[in-house]
Amino acid sequence: xxxxxxxxxxxxxxxxxxxxxxxxxxRFIKFSGFVPVFLLPMCLIKTMKIKVYRNLMGANDKWxxxxxxxxxxxxxxxxxxxxxxxxxxxxxLEQTVKKNSHRAFAVLEGDIETRNDxxxxxxxxxxxxxxxxxxxxxxxxxxxxxxxxxxxxxxLDLVIVENVGNLVCPAEFDIGEHAKVxxxxxxxxxxxxxxYPVIFREARAIVVSKIDLLPHVPFKLxxxxxxxxxxxxxxxxxxxxAMTGKGIKEWxxxxxxxx
Amino acid sequence: MHEFSICQALVAAVLKELGKVKDxxxxxxxxxxxxxxxxxxxxxxxxxxYKILTKDTPAEGSSLLIKTVPIKLKCNKxxxxxxxxxxxxxxxxxxxxxxxxxxxxxxxxxxxEVERRQAQRHRGTK
Numbered sequence: 001x002x003x004x005x006x007x008x009x010x011x012x013x014x015x016x017x018x019x020x021x022x023x024x025x026x027r028f029i030k031f032s033g034f035v036p037v038f039l040l041p042m043c044l045i046k047t048m049k050i051k052v053y054r055n056l057m058g059a060n061d062k063w064x065x066x067x068x069x070x071x072x073x074x075x076x077x078x079x080x081x082x083x084x085x086x087x088x089x090x091x092x093l094e095q096t097v098k099k100n101s102h103r104a105f106a107v108l109e110g111d112i113e114t115r116n117d118x119x120x121x122x123x124x125x126x127x128x129x130x131x132x133x134x135x136x137x138x139x140x141x142x143x144x145x146x147x148x149x150x151x152x153x154x155x156l157d158l159v160i161v162e163n164v165g166n167l168v169c170p171a172e173f174d175i176g177e178h179a180k181v182x183x184x185x186x187x188x189x190x191x192x193x194x195x196y197p198v199i200f201r202e203a204r205a206i207v208v209s210k211i212d213l214l215p216h217v218p219f220k221l222x223x224x225x226x227x228x229x230x231x232x233x234x235x236x237x238x239x240x241x242a243m244t245g246k247g248i249k250e251w252x253x254x255x256x257x258x259x
Numbered sequence: 260m261h262e263f264s265i266c267q268a269l270v271a272a273v274l275k276e277l278g279k280v281k282d283x284x285x286x287x288x289x290x291x292x293x294x295x296x297x298x299x300x301x302x303x304x305x306x307x308x309y310k311i312l313t314k315d316t317p318a319e320g321s322s323l324l325i326k327t328v329p330i331k332l333k334c335n336k337x338x339x340x341x342x343x344x345x346x347x348x349x350x351x352x353x354x355x356x357x358x359x360x361x362x363x364x365x366x367x368x369x370x371x372e373v374e375r376r377q378a379q380r381h382r383g384t385k
Contacts, residue, residue: 198297
């Protein structure tokens, strides 16, 4: 079976092609090795290469660093909670709010539309701020920086940002967090760590959620853990069920230690 | 992913460098970027974005050359290091998973190439 890698193979030839277009004079000079004396000044000024070496992720990183400085000033830690839509990110946060008694934390909810998740958490008495991207598939550093100002940072010691449900884009955008946490539910399939390697590689902790459903789905937990280890050998893995409350204690202990 | 937002930063950087050149009779010919494979840039999308975003700017008509830098891994267990095409963090020598990424994570504008405008050149040589 042949696999086509869209991001490499097909467009490899474009660089060579663009170099192949020579003018008549250029071809003459290139292949004969002879440069006519009267053309010499023209050749010298014709093209000029300017070395730059500028990082292109700079604009986002600038805001991320601003956020980091703001958090350091207020002595607040920030986590970036990432998972596919319906992976159980909000359910995990609900349990965290209920069981967590000794940490002052707030949640920054990222969603494309609706305030449903923020309302769910606000009902439990959690400090929450909603960030609507209105179509954006991930949160960017600038959005988060502005949204953070709505939170009473001086009273907090932890902010959990719930990113837009997505395993692709949030991996590439640093929002100034101290750690990324990935939520993977057992209904998604055990090979997800291999399919979305960047996000699992970047994660500092991985939560396998909905484990109460294990008897009903063909999810091989052992294989999944093996795949996670291949991509990320160090991150702790928490097996939790937000419905039954199983594994939540270990998660909260980690949260306390991480902050 | 996100070739458009990356390309916005790219075009801004290119125009800034172009503005620094004192000679105003120049035209941008090529912009070269080095894209680490860890960023998973799709060259076709980036080129498409570049074409659109450089329209009506001094960089219009220039070509974008993308150099893909493969991911370089180093095994913390046996010390093996090498390049990989896939994002698979398993050591080829000892099979260990304790791998460190030591290359292929950057995304930067390497250089730009400018040339004097065609019309000017012909007038000069005649």
